[in-house]
Amino acid sequence: MSTSTQKKRKSKKSLFKRTTAWLHLWLGLGSGIIVVIVSFTGCMYVFENEIKDFIEDWRFVTPQEKAYLLPSQLISIADKEMKGKHATSITFGEKDEAAIVGYFIPKKEKKEENKGKKEEAQKERKPANVKNLTSNNKPKDKEPKRKKRRSGVTVNVYMNPYTGEVLNVKTISRDDVDFFRFMLNGHRALWLPYDIGRPIVGVAILIFVVILLTGMVLWWPAKWIKSIRDKSFKIKWSASFKRVNYDMHNVLGFYSMIFLLFISLTGLVWSFGWFSKSLYWVTSGGKPLVENRESPKSDTTHVKTFQISTVDKVLLNLKKENPQAAAILVIIPEKPADVIGAFVYKQSNTFYNMDRYSFDQQSLKEVSIKSPFSGKYTEASLPDKIRRMNYDIHVGAVLGLTGKILAFFASLISATLPITGFLIWWGKQKFSKKGATTPKVASKAVNVPKKLEEEMSF
Numbered sequence: 001m002s003t004s005t006q007k008k009r010k011s012k013k014s015l016f017k018r019t020t021a022w023l024h025l026w027l028g029l030g031s032g033i034i035v036v037i038v039s040f041t042g043c044m045y046v047f048e049n050e051i052k053d054f055i056e057d058w059r060f061v062t063p064q065e066k067a068y069l070l071p072s073q074l075i076s077i078a079d080k081e082m083k084g085k086h087a088t089s090i091t092f093g094e095k096d097e098a099a100i101v102g103y104f105i106p107k108k109e110k111k112e113e114n115k116g117k118k119e120e121a122q123k124e125r126k127p128a129n130v131k132n133l134t135s136n137n138k139p140k141d142k143e144p145k146r147k148k149r150r151s152g153v154t155v156n157v158y159m160n161p162y163t164g165e166v167l168n169v170k171t172i173s174r175d176d177v178d179f180f181r182f183m184l185n186g187h188r189a190l191w192l193p194y195d196i197g198r199p200i201v202g203v204a205i206l207i208f209v210v211i212l213l214t215g216m217v218l219w220w221p222a223k224w225i226k227s228i229r230d231k232s233f234k235i236k237w238s239a240s241f242k243r244v245n246y247d248m249h250n251v252l253g254f255y256s257m258i259f260l261l262f263i264s265l266t267g268l269v270w271s272f273g274w275f276s277k278s279l280y281w282v283t284s285g286g287k288p289l290v291e292n293r294e295s296p297k298s299d300t301t302h303v304k305t306f307q308i309s310t311v312d313k314v315l316l317n318l319k320k321e322n323p324q325a326a327a328i329l330v331i332i333p334e335k336p337a338d339v340i341g342a343f344v345y346k347q348s349n350t351f352y353n354m355d356r357y358s359f360d361q362q363s364l365k366e367v368s369i370k371s372p373f374s375g376k377y378t379e380a381s382l383p384d385k386i387r388r389m390n391y392d393i394h395v396g397a398v399l400g401l402t403g404k405i406l407a408f409f410a411s412l413i414s415a416t417l418p419i420t421g422f423l424i425w426w427g428k429q430k431f432s433k434k435g436a437t438t439p440k441v442a443s444k445a446v447n448v449p450k451k452l453e454e455e456m457s458f
Contacts, residue, residue, distance in 0.1 A: 017217070024214040025425060027207050032418030034190065034204035041187035042263075043411035046395055046404050048180045049349045058158045058168035063095040068161040071315050071330065072308045074099055077164045078157040088334065090311065092161060092319075093327040094348070099161035106152040202271025209264050212257055219254050242427055249420035252413045259396075259410035266394040269387075280372075284383035289372075296339045296358040296367040303336045306361055314340055314359060322346075322355070333361045340364075346377070350397050352389040353377050 013021075053059060075087045078101035089102035151174075158167040174181070182191075189197025221228045230236075232254065235247040268275045280289040311330055318328050326348045331341030339358040346353040355376045358367040368374065372384040380388065392398040396407030 020214045020217045024211055024218055025421075027211050027214075028418060028421050029425065031204045031207045031211070032422060034201065035208050035418050036415050037190060038187055038201055038204065039411045039414035041183045043408045043415065044183045045180060045187060046408045046411070050404075052180075056168075059098055060096050061098055061160045061162065061167070064162045066162060068092060068099070069164050070309075071311045074159055074161065074164055075101055075308055075311070075332075077166070078103075078159065081157055081166050081169065082155065086334075087332055089329060089331050090315075091327060091329045092315065097327075098158040098167055101157040101159060103155040103157070104152055105155060198271065202268065205264050205267050205271060209261065209268070212261055212264070215253055216257060219250060242424075245420050245423050245427075249417060249424060253417055256410040256413040259406055260414050262393055263407065263410065263414075266390050269390050280383055280387060283386050284381070287383070291371050294369075296369045297337045298333070298339050298360045298362060298367070300336050302362060304362060306333060306336070308332070310340065310361065310364070313364065314342060318342055318344055318357075336361075339367050350392050352385070352392045352398065354388070 071090045071092075075090060078087055079085065082103055085103055085105070087101050088104045089100075091100040091102070093099070154172040156170045156172065158170065159165065160167060172181075174185070185191050188194065188201065190200060191197070192200070219232060221232050231247070231250075233251060235251050236243055239247075265279070269279060270276075277289045281287065311332060315328060315330055318330075319325070322328070322344050325344050325346060327345040329343040329345070331343075333340055338361065340361050342357040342359065344355040344357075345351070346355075354373075356374050358369060358374070359365065360367055372380070372387040377385065377388065389398055394407075396403035396405070399406070
């Protein structure tokens with residue numbers, strides 16, 4: 001095809017189409033490698049629970065026709081296994097699943113250990129006439145700083161809920177070389193420190209949303225005639241490599257677009273606070289997101305020594321109210337002001353259909369907190385339900401196994417889109433250079449076969 005013909009075709013495109021194509025190309029080239037990593041690691045992570053259930057046999061037990069041991073009994077056995085450490089949670093699942101007694105071991109950092117010594121040394125060196133910087137004269141911040149997540153190690157003791165036998169002790173931390181942890185670290189932060197990697201991933205996903213929308217504009221057929229429809233909806237496997245590569249980018253991109261849009265938007269909820277609040281504002285019809293980040297408190301006016309048998313009462317009550325629950329997790333308080341937390345999961349391997357409770361550790365009265373995740377799922381408002389669904393939409397679990405399969409293939413296609421897009425761009429660059437260096441030779445006009453012209457026209 002001659003250069004003049006190409007220029008004529010380009011001139012027929014509107015400014016909007018040309019701008020859209022320019023954005024799609026250069027945003028794709030700029031964020032491509034990040035999209036490949038995030039998409040590939042994401043599709044590898046989708047079936048984590050199913051794969052672990054298959055290879056980790058200590059997660060399951062032989063069902064028996066008798067009641068489980070009480071939580072206090074299992075916790076007592078696990079505490080001995082953990083050499084006197086105190087349990088922080090206990091989980092009961094289905095009849096064929098092991099009970100899990102959880103422990104959180106905080107990580108002691110050198111900075112924290114030396115903090116007290118440094119403060120004492122500064123106080124000794126400070127002149128008497130210098131005002132105390134921690135006094136009431138200190139200007140207050142407009143917004144309280146978020147509490148940093150405690151770093152440490154989680155240890156799960158898997159136990160037979162009928163006999164109390166310890167089946168396995170598994171340690172979990174961000175530093176583990178476990179395959180799924182490695183994939184998750186790449187998905188969230190590109191294997192960089194989280195403070196650096198997560199914003200980079202967030203910006204790349206925001207760009208990817210723009211790429212998806214511009215790609216839809218470019219895919220939209222100019223005319224809905226059969227030949228154009230076939231190019232838009234079908235891959236011509238018998239054609240040349242360039243044509244097959246173009247069809248894979250164009251056609252597979254269209255089929256996966258709606259799934260990738262949901263996956264990307266739910267991912268942005270964790271990346272940017274402004275996006276999270278905006279999405280809630282839209283879904284709630286203009287109501288602001290109100291979430292109390294403060295932990296609920298127990299009444300400490302009549303403090304008694306916490307008895308682990310209180311956990312037995314909580315679990316038995318929840319089990320009575322929710323006989324069909326897939327799992328019940330109870331959080332054990334560590335301090336007098338802490339509440340007893342409880343999570344009732346209605347379905348296996350999903351998080352949205354969950355009831356969350358907080359109980360005073362002395363009176364067992366329910367303590368309410370303002371959060372989209374607090375209370376019963378069935379009683380939550382529509383925007384709160386959507387917020388609860390965010391993770392399960394992200395991994396496809398909201399549609400069960402079918403949704404996970406769709407999320408897996410959509411993410412896999414997403415990982416190929418920057419590669420096929422780059423090959424399209426690179427092929428055009430080579431073609432244009434080759435055409436520019438070819439000397440002009442007077443010759444007769446040659447009729448290009450229609451089939452060949454179609455393959456060259458993309």
